[in-house]
Amino acid sequence: xxxxxxxxxxxxxxxxxxxxxxxxxxxxxxxxxxxxxxxxxxxxxxxxxxxxxxxxxxxxxxxxxxxxxxxxxxxxxxxxxxxxxxxxxxxxxxxxxxxxxxxxxxxxxxxxxxxxxxxxxxxxxxxxxxxxxxxxxxxxxxxxxxxxxxxxxxxxxxxxxxxxxxxxxxxxxxxxxxxxxxxxxxxxxxxxxxxxxxxxxxxxxxxxxxxxxxxxxxxxxxxxxxxxxxxxxxxxxxxxxxxxxxxxxxxxxxxxxxxxxxxxxxxxxxxxxxxxxxxxxxxxxxxxxxx
Amino acid sequence: xxxxxxxxxxxxxxxxxxxxxxxxxxxxxxxxxxxxxxxxxxxxxxxxxxxxxxxxxxxxxxxxxxxxxxxxxxxxxxxxxxxxxxxxxxxxxxxxxxxxxxxxxxxxxxxxxxxxxxxxxxxxxxxxxxxxxxxxxxxxxxxxxxxxxxxxxxxxxxxxxxxxxxxxxxxxxxxxxxxxxxxxxxxxxxxxxxxxxxxxxxxxxxxxxxxxxxxxxxxxxxxxxxxxxxxxxxxxxxxxxxxxxxxxxxxxxxxxxxxxxxxxxxxxxxxxxxxxxxxxxxxxxxxxxxxxxxxxxxxxxxxxxxxxxxxxxxxxxxxxxxxxxxxxxxxx
Numbered sequence: 101x102x103x104x105x106x107x108x109x110x111x112x113x114x115x116x117x118x119x120x121x122x123x124x125x126x127x128x129x130x131x132x133x134x135x136x137x138x139x140x141x142x143x144x145x146x147x148x149x150x151x152x153x154x155x156x157x158x159x160x161x162x163x164x165x166x167x168x169x170x171x172x173x174x175x176x177x178x179x180x181x182x183x184x185x186x187x188x189x190x191x192x193x194x195x196x197x198x199x200x201x202x203x204x205x206x207x208x209x210x211x212x213x214x215x216x217x218x219x220x221x222x223x224x225x226x227x228x229x230x231x232x233x234x235x236x237x238x239x240x241x242x243x244x245x246x247x248x249x250x251x252x253x254x255x256x257x258x259x260x261x262x263x264x265x266x267x268x269x270x271x272x273x274x275x276x277x278x279x280x281x282x283x284x285x286x287x288x289x290x291x292x293x294x295x296x297x298x299x300x301x302x303x304x305x306x307x308x309x310x311x312x313x314x315x316x317x318x319x320x321x322x323x324x325x326x327x328x329x330x331x332x333x334x335x336x337x338x339x340x341x342x343x344x345x346x347x348x349x350x351x352x353x354x355x356x357x358x359x360x361x362x363x364x365x366x367x368x369x370x371x372x373x374x375x376x377x378x379x380x381x382x383x384x385x386x387x388x389x390x391x
Numbered sequence: 392x393x394x395x396x397x398x399x400x401x402x403x404x405x406x407x408x409x410x411x412x413x414x415x416x417x418x419x420x421x422x423x424x425x426x427x428x429x430x431x432x433x434x435x436x437x438x439x440x441x442x443x444x445x446x447x448x449x450x451x452x453x454x455x456x457x458x459x460x461x462x463x464x465x466x467x468x469x470x471x472x473x474x475x476x477x478x479x480x481x482x483x484x485x486x487x488x489x490x491x492x493x494x495x496x497x498x499x500x501x502x503x504x505x506x507x508x509x510x511x512x513x514x515x516x517x518x519x520x521x522x523x524x525x526x527x528x529x530x531x532x533x534x535x536x537x538x539x540x541x542x543x544x545x546x547x548x549x550x551x552x553x554x555x556x557x558x559x560x561x562x563x564x565x566x567x568x569x570x571x572x573x574x575x576x577x578x579x580x581x582x583x584x585x586x587x588x589x590x591x592x593x594x595x596x597x598x599x600x601x602x603x604x605x606x607x608x609x610x611x612x613x614x615x616x617x618x619x620x621x622x623x624x625x626x627x628x629x630x631x632x633x634x635x636x637x638x639x640x641x642x643x644x645x646x647x648x649x650x651x652x653x654x655x656x657x658x659x660x661x662x663x664x665x666x667x668x669x670x671x672x673x674x675x676x677x678x679x680x681x682x683x684x685x686x687x688x689x690x691x692x693x694x695x696x697x698x699x700x701x702x703x704x705x706x707x708x709x710x711x712x713x714x715x716x717x718x719x720x721x722x723x
Contacts, residue, residue, distance in 0.1 A: 135502045186686045193449060194689035196502060197642055198682050200635055205678030212671045319631070323513070326506055361521040368510040375495055375507055 105235060107352045113241040114310075115348020116248030120303040121325035122332065122340035123255065124296035129334060130272040131292040134184050135196040138203035139300070140322020145206060146171045146304035147221055147313040148214050160222055168301045176297030180290060203318070210315040218317075223309035244306045251302060252341055255295070259337065268292060324351070327371045333384025342383055411556060416549065423548040424620070429660045430555035431616045434562050436640040436652035438609025441566070443638070444646035445575065446602030447582030452492065452508035453637045455515035456485045456607045458629030460614020462519065465532040465624050474538035474615065481611035489607025493600040512634050519626035531625030535618050545619075555616055562612065569605070570649065578602050582647075639681055645693030654692055 121143055128134040136142070150167035154160065183202060187195040225243030229236045259265035270278040271288040279285045303321075311317055324347055332343020347367050354366035374381065415426055439453045460481035467477040495507040519526050526532070537545045538554070545551040569575050577598045580588035589595045618624050636659060644655025659677075666673045688694045 135505070183682060183686075187689075190685070190689040192502065194642075194685055196449075196505065197638065198685045201639065201678045201681040201685070204635070205675050205682070208671070208675040208678065212675060323509070326509075330503065330506055362517060365514055365517050368514055371510050372495070372507055375503055376498065379498055379503060 103356070106237070107356055108349060109237055109241050109245070111349035111352035112345055113244045113248075113348070114307070114351065115328075115345035116245050116252075117303050117307045117344075118321075118324045118328045118348050119341045119344025120248055120251060120299045120306075121321060122328035122344045123252070123337055124299040125325050125329045126334060126337060126340045127292045128296055129329075131268065131289050132184060132188065133192050133195075134188075135192065135199065136296075137196055137199040137322070138206060138318075139325050140318030140320070141203045141206040142175050142297070142300040142318070143304045143307065143321045143325075144313075144315065144318035145175065145210065146301040147308035148210050148315075149174075150305070151219060151221065151313060152214070160224075164224070164305060167305075168298065171301035171304075172294055172297045174297075175300060176294040177290070179297075180293040184293075203322070207315050207318065214315070216315060218312040218314040221308040221313045224305060225309075240309070244310075247302075247306060251299070255299075256337065264288075264291070324348075324367065327367050330371060330381060331374050333381025336381070336384050339381050339383035343381065346382075408560075412553075415552060418549075420548045423552045425660060425664055427548075427552045427555040427616075427620050429656055430552075430559040431613050431620060432637070432640065432660055433559055433652050433656040434616070435610050435613035436637050436644070436656050437562060437566055438606040438613070439637050440606075440641045440646060440648075440652045441569075441578070441609070442602050442606030443641055444648070444651065445570065445578040445582060446599065446606075448493070448599060448602060449502075449505045449638075450492075450508045450603070450606065451505055451631070451634045451638065452512045452515070453606070453610045454629055454631065454633030454635075455512045456489065456610025457614040457617060457633060457637075458515060458519055458626070459485055459488070460611035461618040461624050461629065462526055462532075462614070463611070464615040464618035465535050466525065468536050468538070468619065469532060469534065474619065478612065478615045481615045482608045485611030485614075486604045486608040489604040489610075490600050492607070493603030497596055497599060508634075509631065512631050516626055516630050519629060526626070529625060531623055532618075533623045535622045535624065537619045537622070551620065555620065558612070558616055562609065567649065574598070574601070641691075642689075643681055643684060643691050645691030645697075647690065648693040648697070651691055651693050 121139060124142075125136060125139050128136050146167050149170045150163040153163040153166045158166065179202075183198060184195065187198050223240060225240045225247075228239045230239055230242065231237070257265075259268060267278070267283045268288045268291065270281070270283050271285050275285050278288075307321065308317075325344070328343035328347045329340050330343070331346060332341065333339025347370075350367055350370060351363070354363045358366055415423055418426070435453055435457050438456075439450060442448050442450050442453075463481040463484060464474060464477040467480065468474055492508065492511055495504060520528055522528070537551055539545070540550075540554055540557075543550060545554045570578075577588070577593045580591065580593055581595055581598055581602070585595055588598075640655030640659045641652055642655070643658055644651035644653065662677070663673050666676070669676060684691065688698070690697070
């Protein structure tokens with residue numbers, strides 16, 4: 101029982117990171133029909149950008165700021181202008197395939213220009229344990245969980261409480277009508293790309309200390325985020341959050357109670373079952389698009 | 392004009408086939424290995440082209456089917472059974488699994504299908520790696536024998552290359568026939584407009600599943616050739632990246648074009664050899680090239696060619712029309 105509690109906390113912590121990535125993924129789909137198969141690599145890259153800045157002699161805090169700014173520039177603005185905008189007119193599928201090529205390119209670039217080996221990455225949460233209600237819980241798990249929850253709450257508030265958030269929702273639901281009533285649709289779409297870039301940079305910052313920085317680490321992360329997005333509901337931000345947390349917990353429980361060999365299979369089977377029996381996801385509504 | 396075009400095409404086809412037979416005769420072992428690999432990958436990509444290019448259903452599981460075929464061949468031939476039996480098992484198995492995997496395609500949109508097939512791909516990899524009793528796990532299966540074809544041993548590289556080439560020829564003919572049959576037209580109708588296809592009386596359910604199953608079965612065929620080609624298999628080559636590679640081959644060559652997979656597989660298999668001087672940068676350059684190609688022409692290289700030919704045809708036609716018109720006007 102006590103073991104179960106530890107697993108739940110660890111699962112929620114990784115799940116919260118998955119949720120950040122999955123939210124970005126659904127945002128891109130909502131506003132510009134972009135299925136980003138490179139989303140996992142998007143999480144992998146910022147850690148290397150930060151490491152590169154640190155290798156140049158900058159302190160960690162500066163590396164974080166520069167890393168996030170570079171991510172906004174490359175993974176937000178660059179991704180939209182150079183790949184999505186010219187590809188979008190060809191339809192959903194060619195764009196999805198182009199992002200697969202992008203994923204390969206990013207992996208290879210990091211492997212060539214940085215290192216094929218895993219590099220350690222400093223944690224922004226100090227190591228150590230705290231005791232809560234007589235249980236020892238790792239500070240890192242708690243810190244990650246707290247930060248991820250704060251970001252998710254902030255994002256939800258942005259989408260639901262502010263004028264910009266409402267304009268983004270309008271853009272997602274019906275771009276034509278949104279344009280007619282004066283929403284700057286183009287700017288809103290760009291904003292979602294920037295938000296996605298910010299979310300993946302943050303996820304990178306949180307998850308890399310746990311799993312090390314490696315060029316191939318995006319594969320697992322990307323898959324977890326896709327599964328989270330679909331299980332929770334592709335067309336709902338809160339669905340993606342719920343899906344992320346669920347996948348994190350399921351992943352950790354499977355590691356403990358299912359054979360280690362087939363641990364990775366459990367979320368996949370969950371995905372197939374959801375797609376077959378509830379394709380709109382646990383919280384999603386069919387054929388409807390909202391942010 | 393069209394008649395000479397037709398003859399030109401036949402002559403070109405014969406020349407290419409003759410070159411494929413004659414030129415490799417004095418290739419070394421490695422060159423023949425690469426060419427055989429091209430033939431095998433072309434078969435797998437042709438299957439995916441049927442699913443993706445003609446029927447319009449995305450699949451990220453083709454690599455898994457190649458794996459299933461390869462393991463069927465490896466397990467059965469090392470037990471002393473003939474390759475043809477393994478081929479039959481691989482085709483039936485991949486057809487059945489492909490059929491079942493097609494069911495989600497009936498319910499959900501294309502991108503969901505990408506994820507279902509992606510999940511299947513990873514699941515298949517886990518089975519290859521973990522079921523030691525069947526697949527020998529990470530140690531792999533070695534000493535896979537090469538078959539005797541009609542009394543000829545194909546142990547040496549050149550005969551085995553001809554065996555692969557012959558298989559490619561047979562598969563190509565079958566595919567050529569399939570695409571021109573009512574089935575092939577039904578697949579295209581499905582891709583272009585499923586609702587209209589349904590209203591024209593095409594059983595879209597059955598044809599979607601069929602496109603998936605036949606495409607997957609061809610993946611299995613490629614796998615049964617892959618195992619005796621490398622003579623050693625382990626789970627690593629059949630992970631998700633093979634499925635992605637095959638998808639790239641179809642897209643780069645030109646999805647929905649008969650010769651797309653031939654060209655795409657050639658680029659994906661041969662280009663790394665030619666670009667060896669770029670060392671590790673090859674895959675990066677390839678990825679960038681694919682993105683640029685997709686931006687310019689989402690239907691691949693043959694799509695560019697097709698567009699060019701269509702433009703020229705309209706130009707010629709309008710020129711002829713102008714001539715005819717001026718004749719009419721000058722006529723008394």
